[in-house]
Amino acid sequence: MKSNLGKIENVFGIAATIIGTVIGAGFASGQEILQFFGRFGISGGFGILLTVIIMGVFIDKVFRIGSELKTDSYQEFLRYILKPGWLIIADVAIFLIMLMLVGVMFAGCGALFAELKLGYWSGVVISAVLSLIVLFRDLPGLMRINTVVIPLMFLGTIGIVFFTIHSGGKLSEVSGQNRQWVMAALQFSSYNLVLSLPVLVSLSRRYARQSLLMIGGWVGAIGLGVISLWIFLGLLSHFQLIRHAELPMVVLAKFLGKPVFFGYILVLWGEMLTTLLANLFGLGKRLETLIRWPYEWNLILLTGLGIAIGKIGFVNLVAHGYPIYGYLSFVLLVMVMFKPLPGTEG
Numbered sequence: 001m002k003s004n005l006g007k008i009e010n011v012f013g014i015a016a017t018i019i020g021t022v023i024g025a026g027f028a029s030g031q032e033i034l035q036f037f038g039r040f041g042i043s044g045g046f047g048i049l050l051t052v053i054i055m056g057v058f059i060d061k062v063f064r065i066g067s068e069l070k071t072d073s074y075q076e077f078l079r080y081i082l083k084p085g086w087l088i089i090a091d092v093a094i095f096l097i098m099l100m101l102v103g104v105m106f107a108g109c110g111a112l113f114a115e116l117k118l119g120y121w122s123g124v125v126i127s128a129v130l131s132l133i134v135l136f137r138d139l140p141g142l143m144r145i146n147t148v149v150i151p152l153m154f155l156g157t158i159g160i161v162f163f164t165i166h167s168g169g170k171l172s173e174v175s176g177q178n179r180q181w182v183m184a185a186l187q188f189s190s191y192n193l194v195l196s197l198p199v200l201v202s203l204s205r206r207y208a209r210q211s212l213l214m215i216g217g218w219v220g221a222i223g224l225g226v227i228s229l230w231i232f233l234g235l236l237s238h239f240q241l242i243r244h245a246e247l248p249m250v251v252l253a254k255f256l257g258k259p260v261f262f263g264y265i266l267v268l269w270g271e272m273l274t275t276l277l278a279n280l281f282g283l284g285k286r287l288e289t290l291i292r293w294p295y296e297w298n299l300i301l302l303t304g305l306g307i308a309i310g311k312i313g314f315v316n317l318v319a320h321g322y323p324i325y326g327y328l329s330f331v332l333l334v335m336v337m338f339k340p341l342p343g344t345e346g
Helices: 001-020 029-034 038-069 074-081 084-115 121-136 140-164 178-195 197-207 210-237 248-256 256-292 295-310 314-338
Strands: none
Touching: 001 140, 001 197, 001 210, 001 256, 029 038, 029 178, 029 210, 038 178, 038 197, 038 210, 038 314, 074 084, 074 197, 074 256, 074 314, 084 121, 084 178, 084 256, 084 295, 084 314, 121 256, 121 295, 140 210, 140 248, 140 256, 178 197, 178 256, 178 314, 197 210, 197 256, 210 248, 248 256, 256 295
């Protein structure tokens, strides 16, 4: 009995960490779903379903390779996947993209606190301090916060979308570009998965049993799909109201009164923190191998850089930066999918 409970706990921990890594300011606020899928209308829902399949297959492949390599360094993972000439390019590109994403998270946290009239910088500073406290505990600290935040996120998102649709919203069909949802799904999957590499590789080293990793990976991919579809339906039900909103899901939460509004702000903040933590963790570990500074010093440096990048603006970073990341990441995703497992080449 205890053994089965331990397996379930491990699967849930793996899935929650994956979901928490992907979901951040852009995703949980609705802005990311709006940019990648909502603008295609109902057709965008097929893009989300395709995304679940791509993510599930990719995560399982990364876990299999990572388990064979027995490393928690995504740079070592890339060394196996890529030829030497491409390795440096990919390593630098992923590092810069992850650093940019840290900026997106700080911008989102600041925007949330500004929405509460508490000030942009209050959100940034408090988020930075909490992130450093958690990450000084390394991977266990990251996994622990995900197992708390992710269930709250599920409940909050499903509750808000259910009541906003029930309040009389009707699904809106958006004209034009509806056939491009396939490309949007590829972009969305690619950059999210590539940016998750550091955490995925670390999980493959932490859990020796392949069955736990496989189940946890697919549970995480399906969980992301469920959340995406719910947000997608909520956005389409009030598309004309939220199409230009910086934080679309926060606008929907306002329909349900102040208690729900403030509650979702808190959950949304937690979601942003999970992705901020995951990316700071991966970058901190990579810098540790590059410049040999202590892990904690790297985190402080990266936090400062991320705060500076966040000043570019939340919507600008999501709308213009994410699609570019998707194109760059797609090449790496294809290479991973067609790379044989260690020991099976030739």
